[in-house]
Amino acid sequence: MNWASFYAVISGVNRHSTGIGxxxxxxxxxxxxxxxxxxxxxxxxxxxSGFICNTQQPGCNSVCYDHFxxxxxxxxxxxxxxxxxxxxxxxxxxxxxxxxxxxxxxxxSGRTNPxxxxxxxxxxxxxxxxxxWTYVISLLFRIVFEVTFMYLFYMIYxxxxxxxxxxxxxxxxxxxxxxxxxxxxxxxxxxxxMLAVSGVCxxxxxxxxxxxxxxxxxKHLHTAGDSTMGVWIQQKLxxx
Amino acid sequence: MSWPVLYAQxxxxxxxxTSLGxxxxxxxxxxxxxxxxxxxxxxxxxxxSDFTCNTLQPGxxxxxYDQFxxxxxxxxxxxxxxxVSTPTLLVAMxxxxxxHSDKKRLLQSSGRAGLLSNKGQEEDLETLKKxxxxxxxxxxWTYACSLVFxxxxxxxxxxxxxxxxxxxQMPRLVQCDQWPCPNxxxxxxxxxxxxxxxxxxMxxxxxxxxxxxxxxLSYLVAKAVTR
Numbered sequence: 419m420n421w422a423s424f425y426a427v428i429s430g431v432n433r434h435s436t437g438i439g440x441x442x443x444x445x446x447x448x449x450x451x452x453x454x455x456x457x458x459x460x461x462x463x464x465x466x467s468g469f470i471c472n473t474q475q476p477g478c479n480s481v482c483y484d485h486f487x488x489x490x491x492x493x494x495x496x497x498x499x500x501x502x503x504x505x506x507x508x509x510x511x512x513x514x515x516x517x518x519x520x521x522x523x524x525x526x527s528g529r530t531n532p533x534x535x536x537x538x539x540x541x542x543x544x545x546x547x548x549x550x551w552t553y554v555i556s557l558l559f560r561i562v563f564e565v566t567f568m569y570l571f572y573m574i575y576x577x578x579x580x581x582x583x584x585x586x587x588x589x590x591x592x593x594x595x596x597x598x599x600x601x602x603x604x605x606x607x608x609x610x611x612m613l614a615v616s617g618v619c620x621x622x623x624x625x626x627x628x629x630x631x632x633x634x635x636x637k638h639l640h641t642a643g644d645s646t647m648g649v650w651i652q653q654k655l656x657x658x
Numbered sequence: 659m660s661w662p663v664l665y666a667q668x669x670x671x672x673x674x675x676t677s678l679g680x681x682x683x684x685x686x687x688x689x690x691x692x693x694x695x696x697x698x699x700x701x702x703x704x705x706x707s708d709f710t711c712n713t714l715q716p717g718x719x720x721x722x723y724d725q726f727x728x729x730x731x732x733x734x735x736x737x738x739x740x741x742v743s744t745p746t747l748l749v750a751m752x753x754x755x756x757x758h759s760d761k762k763r764l765l766q767s768s769g770r771a772g773l774l775s776n777k778g779q780e781e782d783l784e785t786l787k788k789x790x791x792x793x794x795x796x797x798x799w800t801y802a803c804s805l806v807f808x809x810x811x812x813x814x815x816x817x818x819x820x821x822x823x824x825x826x827q828m829p830r831l832v833q834c835d836q837w838p839c840p841n842x843x844x845x846x847x848x849x850x851x852x853x854x855x856x857x858x859x860m861x862x863x864x865x866x867x868x869x870x871x872x873x874x875l876s877y878l879v880a881k882a883v884t885r
Contacts, residue, residue: 583717598716604724
């Protein structure tokens with residue numbers, strides 16, 4: 419199980435997404451996962467071996483590294499990417515459930531033509547009704563996970579900047595000891611890049627929520643010609 | 659999730675490119691991505707571990723390395739390749755949007771007419787999927803925009819590399835006096851000649867790609883003007 423198989427699983431969801439959802443998925447895979455795998459992982463590769471403290475005291479290096487880097491950026495990003503992609507599987511599960519129900523109905527109504535059953539498998543579901551709610555909830559979860567991780571990053575690594583020098587006095591370091599972080603500038607560049615792309619993804623998700631809500635409102639206004647609520651809304655809008 | 663996946667995406671988008679675009683994609687993947695992965699990454703592999711300074715002061719090497727190499731060449735090239743490949747996906751997105759709307763129109767018209775048999779409709783949908791759209795109208799503009807973006811990204815990254823490393827040559831020795839280095843300290847870079855060779859090679863390949871993109875853009879403009 420690696421990123422390639424994860425990609426295969428998530429891109430299957432692509433078919434039932436809106437246009438903005440597809441753009442979000444491409445941004446996720448190209449600017450986040452691909453950059454993480456081909457570039458960021460090698461920048462953080464020697465983070466522990468390159469972390470040097472000005473002391474010969476054994477154990478001081480390890481203790482200070484552990485104190486200042488409770489969890490590495492790379493692992494946080496990997497967790498963020500996994501958690502942020504999984505709400506899409508909610509949608510995939512709902513679609514599979516709907517298809518199963520449709521298949522059952524077809525069979526009950528006597529239409530056991532294999533071509534019809536194939537058609538159920540390949541047709542694209544419209545995002546309406548319960549699927550609309552599942553989709554919107556998955557989007558809200560995505561936004562919540564993204565923002566939570568950005569906040570976590572800010573809490574653990576204040577200011578998003580990687581400092582060159584940290585001063586450490588945890589046991590067994592003899593006094594306050596200078597410890598030097600490896601490649602701080604490169605790490606800052608990549609942290610800012612990944613945060614910027616995360617921000618872009620949040621904006622895309624918010625835009626998609628508005629698009630879906632707008633589309634649903636538009637449909638209700640259009641088809642609720644007989645309902646009093648629809649007429650009332652239409653009158654209010656037309657009066658402006 | 660790595661270069662082969664990106665390659666698969668781009669090759670799919672390649673169907674709607676001009677022949678220069680196809681040449682560009684081959685140059686990109688053979689002379690840049692492949693060289694980066696099989697050769698350049700091993701040359702830069704020990705860049706920090708073999709960066710040696712003439713001092714025993716702990717931390718001096720870290721700090722001097724960070725000062726002279728804010729972003730490694732390898733990472734700059736990776737980012738450059740990722741950014742340069744993405745405008746092609748704009749074209750792919752436009753093509754799939756066009757196919758989707760044409761499919762909708764086809765299904766609606768056949769639904770209304772009720773004349774097409776199921777098989778005829780399927781054949782039409784298949785030809786729709788497999789057809790190659792001519793580069794005209796809105797597709798022309800999308801394609802031209804993607805070429806302009808490619809040129810901007812290529813130029814931007816080459817300029818960034820030139821500015822950060824003061825040219826394309828890797829020096830053998832750098833002198834550093836950042837704290838905590840006690841005085842001015844000599845630091846030696848590992849494999850400077852090999853790094854210079856690969857930097858010049860990648861810069862040349864990048865320029866060839868820029869020339870191909872400019873040629874493709876002029877070809878498109880000329881084609882549109884004559885039409």
